[in-house]
Amino acid sequence: MTPLATTALPPGEAVGPLLRGMAVLRELARGDGRAAVGDLVRATGLARSTVDRVISTLERVGYLRTDGREAVLAPPLMELGNAYLAASRLPELLGPLADRLADGLDESVSLAVPDRDGVRFVHQATRRRRMSLAFRIGDLLPAERGAPGALFAADWSVPDWQRWRQRRRADPADTGFPALPPGRTDGAATFEARTREAAEAGWSLDDQLIGPGLVALAAPVPDAAGRPVCAVTVVSHTSRHSAASLLGAVLPELRRTVAAMRHTLADPPAPADAGSDRSAVAWSRASKQELGPEFVESLARGLAVLGAFGRAQSALPLTAVAEATGMARATVRRALITLQHLEYLEVDGRLFRPTPRVLELGFAHLSGLTLPQIAEPHLKALVEQVHDSASMAVLDGGDILYVARVPTVRIMTVTITVGTRFPAYATALGRVLLAGLPAVERAEQVARADLTALTPHTVTDPARLAALLEQAVRDRYALVDEELESGLRSIAVPVHDRDGRVVAAVNVSMHASRRTARQAREDLLPPMREAAARIENDLHIAARYTAPPVA
Numbered sequence: 001m002t003p004l005a006t007t008a009l010p011p012g013e014a015v016g017p018l019l020r021g022m023a024v025l026r027e028l029a030r031g032d033g034r035a036a037v038g039d040l041v042r043a044t045g046l047a048r049s050t051v052d053r054v055i056s057t058l059e060r061v062g063y064l065r066t067d068g069r070e071a072v073l074a075p076p077l078m079e080l081g082n083a084y085l086a087a088s089r090l091p092e093l094l095g096p097l098a099d100r101l102a103d104g105l106d107e108s109v110s111l112a113v114p115d116r117d118g119v120r121f122v123h124q125a126t127r128r129r130r131m132s133l134a135f136r137i138g139d140l141l142p143a144e145r146g147a148p149g150a151l152f153a154a155d156w157s158v159p160d161w162q163r164w165r166q167r168r169r170a171d172p173a174d175t176g177f178p179a180l181p182p183g184r185t186d187g188a189a190t191f192e193a194r195t196r197e198a199a200e201a202g203w204s205l206d207d208q209l210i211g212p213g214l215v216a217l218a219a220p221v222p223d224a225a226g227r228p229v230c231a232v233t234v235v236s237h238t239s240r241h242s243a244a245s246l247l248g249a250v251l252p253e254l255r256r257t258v259a260a261m262r263h264t265l266a267d268p269p270a271p272a273d274a275g276s277d278r279s280a281v282a283w284s285r286a287s288k289q290e291l292g293p294e295f296v297e298s299l300a301r302g303l304a305v306l307g308a309f310g311r312a313q314s315a316l317p318l319t320a321v322a323e324a325t326g327m328a329r330a331t332v333r334r335a336l337i338t339l340q341h342l343e344y345l346e347v348d349g350r351l352f353r354p355t356p357r358v359l360e361l362g363f364a365h366l367s368g369l370t371l372p373q374i375a376e377p378h379l380k381a382l383v384e385q386v387h388d389s390a391s392m393a394v395l396d397g398g399d400i401l402y403v404a405r406v407p408t409v410r411i412m413t414v415t416i417t418v419g420t421r422f423p424a425y426a427t428a429l430g431r432v433l434l435a436g437l438p439a440v441e442r443a444e445q446v447a448r449a450d451l452t453a454l455t456p457h458t459v460t461d462p463a464r465l466a467a468l469l470e471q472a473v474r475d476r477y478a479l480v481d482e483e484l485e486s487g488l489r490s491i492a493v494p495v496h497d498r499d500g501r502v503v504a505a506v507n508v509s510m511h512a513s514r515r516t517a518r519q520a521r522e523d524l525l526p527p528m529r530e531a532a533a534r535i536e537n538d539l540h541i542a543a544r545y546t547a548p549p550v551a
């Protein structure tokens, strides 16, 4: 493999706006995914007008949103990390084996890859009794902290070790590794020795190198040439195992898993054909026409180049990227060179592939967002449009449970907040959620529900309720008038996960005097469906390799 570009100066053919756009994204991702525009100007050294144009372009692409004077990373940015994960195929091919090991041992298991002088997580199978911190996909550890680093360092060249020493001097507090708990447990003194031992033994132990209580055993998964592609780590706690007892208890199982992983990597199934998306060019042109100088086409195109690897699920030559994106070869070539310079792509002969470094672009932070957090900005935008309260709820037994709410004026006698419950049968949110259940489960819920009249309008006849739920399945919405409380009208639409299951519902509620039922349908349904589609788009990108919690 050709060594990564390490020159400080970008090559002459590099695309300036793409370099600057990635600098802004990286700066935003370094913090907590949110920064004032003025701070981005200072931190990147770019002109204010440049940062403004980058931000409006990234906002248009969907990778960030603005909130007052701040720019905030948005879930669609995870598309870039997804592109690396898809092209590496590691979560897809090895994830199920890691999950099986975690189930068998009843301990957490992770997959991590080498990333320069660090270790980056690409899969997590988190199991019971995990008392200490858990790392997220995309989190980076210094190689000397934790079990996998010593396995990867066995492959380091002299310049690699120099880079490691230089980083240790430049950042003695490990501030470049925000996922680490504060306070250094210094593993550096023995790191070189541990690396030699790991190379001989074929495994590596972490005896509380990350923090007190955490012990871990890692083994490398080599490719056909014997180089470690990734490491599998079994993670435990000193309340269950000492480092030594962990080794004795899990090494045989770990070795069997590694053998199965080698086998899978040696003869992988062909990737599922995810098709191409040649709409990027037309979309970019239309955005340019609409936004003028505030839309930087070469930045949008560079990002589309990275995205192409996510659909192809493999390394690609230039021609294939041009083919997949519908862009001119010359444009693609310059984008590839730029991304290679930034170490977001590496090249092996004619094949380009994304590097794990792509995950530094906010992936770990965004993968921590819950479904309500993903929904909230879209609910806010909806409320600004319709001037009535909007909420999101999930089904919990026979109840709906509010998980997000953007209120306007209070119209009910009870205040609804996150955590509020109502009986599902008497609410629009509940009807949509019940309608989303498989038919058998839906019938069971109707049979089980205690259909008490909460107002004179409440539907209490099970057959009638069942018919209304059928109707909601066909209509893909539900409207409920004064069945929960007199004077209250509510309309709700479903939110689907990647597999098409209804995981939540979004409603707008109002006083019945504000709109007739017909006006509610005509005025509210289109913006509500749009909001639900935006939430689903974010959720589907975020959930490709992680599972955003529902609350």
Ligand code: PHB
Pocket: 109, 110, 133, 134, 135, 145, 146, 147, 148, 206, 210, 214, 215, 216, 233, 235
């Ligand atoms: C983890 O996956 O949480 C992990 C990995 C390696 C360690 C410790 C913990 O050394």
